[in-house]
Amino acid sequence: MTNAPAARTADRLDTGPRFTEQDAHRLNARFEGAGTAELLRGVLSEGLAGTVGVVSSFGAESAVLLHLVAAADPATPVLFLDTQKHFPETLAYRDELVARLGLAGLRVIAPDAARIAARDDTGLRWSWDPDGCCEIRKVQPLARALADFDASITGRKGFQSKTREGLPRFEIDRSDAQGRLKINPLADWSKADLDAYIAAHDLPPHPLVEQGYLSIGCSPCTSKVAPGEDPRSGRWKGWDKTECGIHQPIDGNGGDDLPPGFEPAF
Numbered sequence: 001m002t003n004a005p006a007a008r009t010a011d012r013l014d015t016g017p018r019f020t021e022q023d024a025h026r027l028n029a030r031f032e033g034a035g036t037a038e039l040l041r042g043v044l045s046e047g048l049a050g051t052v053g054v055v056s057s058f059g060a061e062s063a064v065l066l067h068l069v070a071a072a073d074p075a076t077p078v079l080f081l082d083t084q085k086h087f088p089e090t091l092a093y094r095d096e097l098v099a100r101l102g103l104a105g106l107r108v109i110a111p112d113a114a115r116i117a118a119r120d121d122t123g124l125r126w127s128w129d130p131d132g133c134c135e136i137r138k139v140q141p142l143a144r145a146l147a148d149f150d151a152s153i154t155g156r157k158g159f160q161s162k163t164r165e166g167l168p169r170f171e172i173d174r175s176d177a178q179g180r181l182k183i184n185p186l187a188d189w190s191k192a193d194l195d196a197y198i199a200a201h202d203l204p205p206h207p208l209v210e211q212g213y214l215s216i217g218c219s220p221c222t223s224k225v226a227p228g229e230d231p232r233s234g235r236w237k238g239w240d241k242t243e244c245g246i247h248q249p250i251d252g253n254g255g256d257d258l259p260p261g262f263e264p265a266f
Contacts, residue, residue, distance in 0.1 A: 018179035050150025085218035
């Protein structure tokens with residue numbers, strides 16, 4: 001790709017099907033100091049990242065990103081992984097936010113029924129193999145759903161855990177050997193920033209937050225967070241596990257279920 005012109009308004013990327021580390025660096029440089037709303041307009045309205053989908057868990061802080069996305073383009077595809085293990089409150093909150101924000105692009109992504117029957121027929125795999133459970137209920141379904149997207153938007157924030165410190169706004173998706181772009185618009189937001197935005201726009205909170213659930217995923221693997229702990233400490237408590245796997249390189253387990261091109265990316 002050619003070097004970008006100096007002027008921001010003229011800085012356009014060749015939006016081919018996939019991106020390189022250089023493209024991620026260019027986008028980080030282009031939007032350095034820019035507000036989140038401007039960044040989202042660039043990738044959603046100006047097409048700087050090609051075909052983009054938002055991956056949302058409709059969790060504790062999801063309303064902020066979804067409100068910003070709706071303001072930029074309410075028709076943006078929003079991918080929700082229905083793992084069949086969510087809290088009922090999460091499903092109700094999803095429907096509430098979709099209606100309130102006018103999100104017209106919701107796509108509910110379900111795991112493969114045959115795969116679940118073969119590898120988790122009791123529904124208890126989470127209790128002895130949480131990585132395997134996440135793989136068949138989240139990682140593989142999302143890989144299939146993102147196959148036709150050039151980029152995905154996440155709600156990750158740098159303050160959430162040690163493993164997310166220093167998170168860039170633009171990066172290459174390590175789970176995609178073909179170079180999909182991953183966009184983290186809220187990477188540099190603090191908890192105070194989120195709280196202020198929620199208050200300013202009168203956004204409804206996830207109903208479980210007031211009960212002490214600060215990072216909300218599947219119900220069997222989500223616990224309340226004790227004072228002083230990082231927000232994600234309530235996920236997979238008691239296990240040496242901090243991520244579900246959708247933000248990590250594919251390890252090759254069950255790779256036969258992935259679409260062409262989704263090979264282990266080490």
